[in-house]
Amino acid sequence: MKSIVENFDLFAPKLVDKEEYYSSGHRACQGCGEALAIRLMAKALGKDTVVTNATGCMEVTATPYPTTAWKLPWVHVAFPNSASVGAGVESALRVLRRKGKIADRYIKVVSIGGDGGSFDIGFQAISGAMERGHDMIYIVYDNEAYMNTGIQRSGATPFGASTTTAPAGKESVGNKNWKKNMAEIMVAHRVPYVATATHSHPIDFMNKVKKARKVNGPAFIHCLAVCPTGWRSSSETCIKLGRLAVETGVFPLYEVENGKYKFSPDNPPKLRPLEDYLKPQGRFRHLTPDQINIFRDMAMIEYNKVLERVKHSKSWSELK
């Protein structure tokens, strides 16, 4: 048996880094899960990091001219190309290192983007960067719609969510499809480390980011970030909703190391009823019991798919 240093409660939070790299005073909404997730990510990554940020909430709220909340080198790029700029920065750093200009340190490049900038618009850039095997991390903050521009649906919006471009009404249930399984797509790119996380499980999230930093090659983390504004929930439920997403099985936490699936210890042994997750959110208010059943079926397909893979998947070294 190997040492399991992941299921910590109570004392581990006292031992995490106290240095802040994403400072307070940014303009994110009350109860923003995304800002919290970025703060935790920056803490886990540490000082020697370059961040490239696609357009989105986190760019708009963190850097209104002439201020910035970032204490790390940070590049804002257009909506589609966070990953390609990250790849370019990584190549440049590699050359500088080879020439001995930054010989004393290893600098990690982290590209971040929202679900719009990753699932839809920035998709080909991510696909390219991951497939070329750049030594970088891509972290997507998934708040399940284009929240920055006013809650338009994206490829990450779940079934039944009412958005401004997929409104619920007499004829429509809101968004008609289930969200794209981005982690799975990244596994198909043969990315050595893929993980899903939420800001509501901070130690788990930070451990995953630290693990991704150690990977020599591409790594991908899909982080669910609660958006009280767009999810039409009250701001104090931010952490609770992230936890409920995991506990009801809507967003299972797992990591894929070299093709081998592993369930994270924060997943509950028994799932809670789905209604606990849907009820506090105004975007699901209109769902009838029949529609909730459709939602449950769609969520369970994804959940059971992960369970199956955890049981049967093999790492690449075993498949040789």
Add this chain to the structure above:
Amino acid sequence: MVSFIIDGKKVEAEAGANVLQVARKYGIVIPTLCCHESVAPSGACRLCVVEVKKGKRTRIVTSCLYPVDEGIVVETKTDRVLNVRRLVMQLLMARCPESEVLKDMAKEMGIEPQPAFHPDTDKGKCVLCRLCVKACEDVVGASAIGLSGRGKNKKVGAPFMEDSKTCIGCGACAYICPTEHIIMESTDSKRKIWGRTFKMQPCDKCGRYFAPVDQLKFISDKTGTPMTELAVCMSCK
């Protein structure tokens, strides 16, 4: 505020700060193993050595313990510093030959193991940095582990290497250990650390095993919170 020079750069810092803190603030890399914000610095790993010139005298000091002073000149990358750092690293690698953390660090610093140093086989991955002992004492407040023995027999563990009665199984030592020497094995209902097996508390509401019973008792005694309130996991609170 005092002003002094690090690597030719004029810097300012609060009086009482240590050289290591100031250097890191100005983006200068100094490798460390035993430095952690939550506990006081102790200068145990010796990797953070730098050269300090004060008046006419130049000497090698541990930067994590050396307080800044007006007019000192600090050099972090001279040949003398790198020589000392290499020797320290090679001695650490000879002590813990199987430690991946040390191997990665050495690779980063471009240091090869010294073949003349005979590798130890009985020390595990422990570099005797005392982080775990201090975390147990200062952060947790249990004081369950300590160092025993002298010289080459010095090692970390519970008193007399027996099952410690004061250990609460929180795992803070395993979390803080820089070289992953301390092993904590967890299955659902049991957790094993320092040779003792702890019973885990299932959550009253969801049934997930979330913390050792002894740890909850410890928190209950310390804060006066009744056990019934503590027996609910973070998710269900």
